[in-house]
Structures are given as C-alpha cells and as structure tokens.
Amino acid sequence: MSSKADTLLELVGVRKQFGAHVVLNDVAFKVSPGEIVGLVGPNGSGKTTTINVISGLLRADSGQVNFEGRNINHLPMFKRARAGINRSFQVPKVFRDMTVRENVEVAARTVRMGPEEVEQILHEIELAEVAERSAGSLTVNQQKLLDLGRALATRPKLLLVDEIGAGLNPAELNVIAALLQRLAARGIALIVVEHLLEFLNRITERVIVLGAGRMLFEGTLEAASRDPEVVAAFIGAA
Numbered sequence: 001m002s003s004k005a006d007t008l009l010e011l012v013g014v015r016k017q018f019g020a021h022v023v024l025n026d027v028a029f030k031v032s033p034g035e036i037v038g039l040v041g042p043n044g045s046g047k048t049t050t051i052n053v054i055s056g057l058l059r060a061d062s063g064q065v066n067f068e069g070r071n072i073n074h075l076p077m078f079k080r081a082r083a084g085i086n087r088s089f090q091v092p093k094v095f096r097d098m099t100v101r102e103n104v105e106v107a108a109r110t111v112r113m114g115p116e117e118v119e120q121i122l123h124e125i126e127l128a129e130v131a132e133r134s135a136g137s138l139t140v141n142q143q144k145l146l147d148l149g150r151a152l153a154t155r156p157k158l159l160l161v162d163e164i165g166a167g168l169n170p171a172e173l174n175v176i177a178a179l180l181q182r183l184a185a186r187g188i189a190l191i192v193v194e195h196l197l198e199f200l201n202r203i204t205e206r207v208i209v210l211g212a213g214r215m216l217f218e219g220t221l222e223a224a225s226r227d228p229e230v231v232a233a234f235i236g237a238a
Contacts, residue, residue, distance in 0.1 A: 007069075008033050008189050009054065009085075009158055014063035016049055016213075023049045025214045027063070031158065034187045036180060038200040038221070041210035042234055047193045048090075050210070051160040054191070055087045056080040067158070082110065084157030088164060090193075092147035096136030100127050103135050103146055107153035118153065124182075125149040126175065141172045148179070158189045165196040177202050197221060209233070 009031040016024040024046045031037050039047050052058040054065055056077035064071050072080060095103050101122065108118050122128040125145040130138065135146055144164055151159055161180070165173055173196070180203050184190055194200045200207065201221050209217040209224050211233035217224050224230050 006033055007031070008067065009191075010064075010066040011050075011054070012064040012066065014050075014053060014060045014065065016046075016053055016058060016061050023213050024053065024060075025212075027210070027213075027215055029208055029215070029218060031189050031191060033157065033189050034184050035206070036184050036190045036192060036204040038204050038207035039191055039193045039210065040195070040197065040200065040207050040221075040224075041216070044212075045210040045233070046213040047210055048162060049213075051087060051162060051191060051193060054158075055085055055160055081154055081156075084155070085160070086151040086154050086156040086158075087160035088144070088147040088151055088162060090163035090166060092140075092143040094135040094138075094143050094146050094150070096134065098135055099132050100135055100138070100146055101131040104149050104153050107150040111153070111155050113153055113155070121149050121152050124152070125179065141168055141175075144168075144176070145179075152183075156188060158191070159183065161190055161192045161194075163193055163195065165194055165199045173199050 007030045011028050014024055014027040027050060039050060041047050049058065053060050056075060060073060065073055067083060067085060072083065104118050104121055122131050125148060127142060127145055127149065135143065138146065164176055168176065177199060180190060192200065205220055207221050207224060208215060209230050216233055217227050217230050
C-alpha cells in the first residue's frame, strides 16, 4: 500500500458556476493513495459536480485540480483517465448489447491490458460466472459492479464512485463495501459520493460535507453529525 503521507489529488480553491448559479465555491481538499474519502451533503450541494470537475467531465472556472503534483485543469477527460483517474456513475453506463467480458475488454484496450488481467477483474467484481451474458440482462447491482470493473480495467490510481449504494439491499452493500476496501488496500484512492451514511461509515473514517457548493466540514461522520452547520444544511434540505 502506498504511503498516505503522499498527496495524490489536491483541489485548490475550485469554483464552478452555470450562468449566475455558483455550484462550487472555493472547494479545497487533498486525497492520498489508498485512502477512501466520503463526499456527502444534501441534494444540490455540489457532490457530483465535484467529481465531474475532478474527472474532466466539467472544467473548473477557477482554482486548480492537481494530480500527482501537476495541474491537470487543461486535460480532457480521456487524458485524465490515461493519467489514472476514472469513475463509475450513479446510473451505470454499460454497453447493454455487449457481453460482460466485452465491456471490460473495451476499457482494458486503453492500457493494453491482457486477457489474464481482464479475467482477474471479472473475478474481483464477482461477474466471472456471467461473463458471456449481455450486460443489459444483468441486475442493477451487477451493472454497478460491471461499471466499476470497467473503471478498474484502466488501472486507475484514483476512483470516483458516484452513489454506488443506491437501491441495493444489505447483502449487495456488503459485497460493494468489501470490494472498495480491497481496492484501497491495494493503494487505489477512492472518493465515494454517497447518501447511505451507515454504508459510508463502514468504509471510511473521513468525510467531506458540502452545502450549497462550499465545504462545511471535513472529519469523521460522527463529528459531522454534531456540527451545527452540517445539521442545519441537512435539516434545511428536508
């Protein structure tokens, strides 16, 4: 596992707005190799926009996104993926008419990953037994695992995981939690956007709470639950 003293990702004063609406305002935090960081907040707080800016799907209007010590603001999404940043989506974006194996193989080609590594990923995401089935025939949970597997096939150093627990039962959440912890143990950093706080509390001790596009809190979930500003943000969104 990589040393957590190293900084893999650093956001410095990141701002993003759409028209007159400021979605992110002075967002700043660091993530180390092998660390799982939870990103939480009420709906509309800027969580998904944050990972969209990190992944390159959106470009920050000001501030910096630094990865491995260099400013990557100018890099498009595909170049950030090659550099080691990849993501999964709340609604899995699998190729439904292709097989499970073909879905992973398409991603694997970007880093020239061989068949043995593809097979390892299929076992890791527990889809080896359905590898020849079409992705469109999978359950929601299996599609989420496949989405994650495709990201793994690019050999990421940082994984951005958007609401992977939504709609899953306790047994399925157990599988996802164990998988994310194994990835972190291998040195992959993860930023996990999640509404299921109990699930998040199982996989990380550090969360960042956003409210109306700005950072309200950084620390443990337990401490966040006692922070007046955090409590007010969630109650106000109810």
